[in-house]
Amino acid sequence: MDIPNINILRSKKFTNKLLNSINNIINDIDRPVKFMHVCGTHEHTISKYGLRSILPSNIEIISGPGCPVCVCPAADIDKIIELAKKKDTIITTFGDMIRVPGTNISLAELKAKGADIRIIYGPNDAVKIAKENPKKEVIFFAIGFETTAPLIGYEIQSGPPSNFSVICAHKLIPAALELLISQSQLNLDGFISPGHVSAIIGLKPYNIFSQGYHIPNVITGFEPNDVLLAILLLLNEKKEKKYNVLNEYSRVVKPEGNLIAQEIISDVFDSISSPWRGIGRIYDGGLAIKEKYHEFDAEKKFEIEIEVSRDIPPGCSCHLIMIGKLKPNECKLFRKKCNPINPIGPCMISREGNCNIYYKYYKK
Amino acid sequence: MSEKESLKVIRLAHGAGGILQEELINFITQNISLKNINNGIGVGELDDGATIPLENYDKELIITSDGHTISPIFFPGGDLGQLSICGTVNDILMMGGKPIALTSCYIIEEGFELQKLDKIVNSFNKTAARANIAIIAGDTKVMPRGTLNEIIITTTGIGIRNKSIKIEDKNLKVGDKIILTGSIGDHGTALMATREGFDISTDLQSDIALLSPIIDSIKNEIQNNYVHSMKDPTRGGIAGALNDWAKKNNLSIHIEEEKIPIKRQVQAICDMLGLDPYNIACEGRALLAVDSNHSERILEKIKETKIGNEAEIIGVVKVDNPKNVLLKTIVGGTRYIDMPIGEPIPRIC
Ligand code: SF4
Numbered sequence: 001m002d003i004p005n006i007n008i009l010r011s012k013k014f015t016n017k018l019l020n021s022i023n024n025i026i027n028d029i030d031r032p033v034k035f036m037h038v039c040g041t042h043e044h045t046i047s048k049y050g051l052r053s054i055l056p057s058n059i060e061i062i063s064g065p066g067c068p069v070c071v072c073p074a075a076d077i078d079k080i081i082e083l084a085k086k087k088d089t090i091i092t093t094f095g096d097m098i099r100v101p102g103t104n105i106s107l108a109e110l111k112a113k114g115a116d117i118r119i120i121y122g123p124n125d126a127v128k129i130a131k132e133n134p135k136k137e138v139i140f141f142a143i144g145f146e147t148t149a150p151l152i153g154y155e156i157q158s159g160p161p162s163n164f165s166v167i168c169a170h171k172l173i174p175a176a177l178e179l180l181i182s183q184s185q186l187n188l189d190g191f192i193s194p195g196h197v198s199a200i201i202g203l204k205p206y207n208i209f210s211q212g213y214h215i216p217n218v219i220t221g222f223e224p225n226d227v228l229l230a231i232l233l234l235l236n237e238k239k240e241k242k243y244n245v246l247n248e249y250s251r252v253v254k255p256e257g258n259l260i261a262q263e264i265i266s267d268v269f270d271s272i273s274s275p276w277r278g279i280g281r282i283y284d285g286g287l288a289i290k291e292k293y294h295e296f297d298a299e300k301k302f303e304i305e306i307e308v309s310r311d312i313p314p315g316c317s318c319h320l321i322m323i324g325k326l327k328p329n330e331c332k333l334f335r336k337k338c339n340p341i342n343p344i345g346p347c348m349i350s351r352e353g354n355c356n357i358y359y360k361y362y363k364k
Numbered sequence: 365m366s367e368k369e370s371l372k373v374i375r376l377a378h379g380a381g382g383i384l385q386e387e388l389i390n391f392i393t394q395n396i397s398l399k400n401i402n403n404g405i406g407v408g409e410l411d412d413g414a415t416i417p418l419e420n421y422d423k424e425l426i427i428t429s430d431g432h433t434i435s436p437i438f439f440p441g442g443d444l445g446q447l448s449i450c451g452t453v454n455d456i457l458m459m460g461g462k463p464i465a466l467t468s469c470y471i472i473e474e475g476f477e478l479q480k481l482d483k484i485v486n487s488f489n490k491t492a493a494r495a496n497i498a499i500i501a502g503d504t505k506v507m508p509r510g511t512l513n514e515i516i517i518t519t520t521g522i523g524i525r526n527k528s529i530k531i532e533d534k535n536l537k538v539g540d541k542i543i544l545t546g547s548i549g550d551h552g553t554a555l556m557a558t559r560e561g562f563d564i565s566t567d568l569q570s571d572i573a574l575l576s577p578i579i580d581s582i583k584n585e586i587q588n589n590y591v592h593s594m595k596d597p598t599r600g601g602i603a604g605a606l607n608d609w610a611k612k613n614n615l616s617i618h619i620e621e622e623k624i625p626i627k628r629q630v631q632a633i634c635d636m637l638g639l640d641p642y643n644i645a646c647e648g649r650a651l652l653a654v655d656s657n658h659s660e661r662i663l664e665k666i667k668e669t670k671i672g673n674e675a676e677i678i679g680v681v682k683v684d685n686p687k688n689v690l691l692k693t694i695v696g697g698t699r700y701i702d703m704p705i706g707e708p709i710p711r712i713c
Binding site: 010012015016019044047048049050051052053054224225228340341351359360361362363 | 383384622638640688691692693694695696697698699700702705
């Protein structure tokens, strides 16, 4: 196994240098700034290394809708639940997803009642299950951002067996960022953008933020010094009154992205206006399977009827947490009625969710 | 959280050394009418074991009880037999006692291969001989196929210590230094890597060990009560052990990430699986809370032993922020270390 060298990216010496420069620039800027990241893994890095505690108090880092499980709307879960109730049907999906409730019930609860719901590591496992169970319908509940879409696209292109189909609940990050910018109360000064997603889509989709909205953007890796370097770069843009798209994570992200993956996405999917849990419809915010592959689209293949869905349980503020308007500790239920053992909303259920991460690393 | 809600059914996490396990133990022990003998440490203290002070005598007995299961039963660096003895002996040692004898019960699944049993019994007996502990009684049960996973060994350990020794979980003092005797997470990570089918061509092995050499090296300091408390961070890892201390003593523990030995392979595997090495079990490490005036000397003595040569002072006991464990991270930030909630599960999505 290849063990990456993480020394510099976690070295305190380098951290101190970065902090020094950050402190100098923020003094020059002389007003509070607010940056947003949109990735559960970034929140993990920030919280796990206590970065907020070493940053100057006038730099605020808030967390956006970066948890793919959390943003999946209840309506999509309700659909997959209806399918799971059918005879001779196997539902496959990723781990955290099965615990998130739809309007009334989660896949995990349905599984406990006997439905055949299997946790898999990737869509290729789902196709394998379909091949092994030719008499059953195998449906993959596809969630995630641009990172997982090419994997499922590839399986669809490769001609899976006819008993395989997909509920496609994929979401696209750039559209969500655009929505967040338009939320005037947020007053964002810049984005710490997700490295994984950018490795697929490249830098171009972010251009609109610099050209259209004059907001700087740094594609960022996931080590503590990656994040601090990104903050320094954003501050520098602020100071110089520039708003470029910069690539801090160039060891992984190529400017053009992953062209093969992009080709798969555009061959298999159309981008559509898509609902995000608690946030609402986002124009170009999600993916749907193209007409030419409709035989693998579970929504076309089966008649699915669901009643009106409910995204946010009573009392839960996940919709505000996900767009950075509220912090987990500002929710009345946080740490009281809502905790990882008895979670109420998706942000506490998923390990990428903000409430879950806060529960682990912050006490107040 | 409401106890009723989370205890509707027993989940795996109820056995993982975190908050849920506390709830389960509470549920089981709350209605016991007699919880200790002669004011010794009893089940109410939830310590590594109990003490029975002997009347008219300056010694007390130490009793500990353990159930041992592990998957796979043969793992890199050890097996279930060795684990059962180490677990029992270490619990007695962590109370400052001298292990003298144990009893055991083998519960075996129908169909279990005799050859495997032979290996486990062999390693059980050999490890007991190394620990100089007698095996004085036992029992066996065979259960129908499918009612348990291969084999479970339960043990009851008996030790003895001077009544003057005050070591117990509740005995932390403000200013105490926390010593960790070696790298963390080796055991749990090696097991998880085996189960997840990682090819660890590296030499990552369980840290499983008898802690006797460490205890022997600081015998005098233990007799003089310079060692206030000891714990072996098994299930729940050092996060579980340190939080337990902080809670029971109504004090805080501040530790420094930089000082905590973590093997590179362990860190890499944990990063990959989205796990926190602080929550992962060790089977041959100890945490000691010691008088700060004697901490350097105790550290030096521990470092002279083979299993303790990487020992470090990792933190200090303070008054502020009672009941919490705070970590100064490698980049200089501060964050809390929480009591683990359940079994550490690899991140899937
Ligand atoms: S703490 Fe719980 S109830 Fe509150 S927003 Fe988070 S998930 Fe929802």
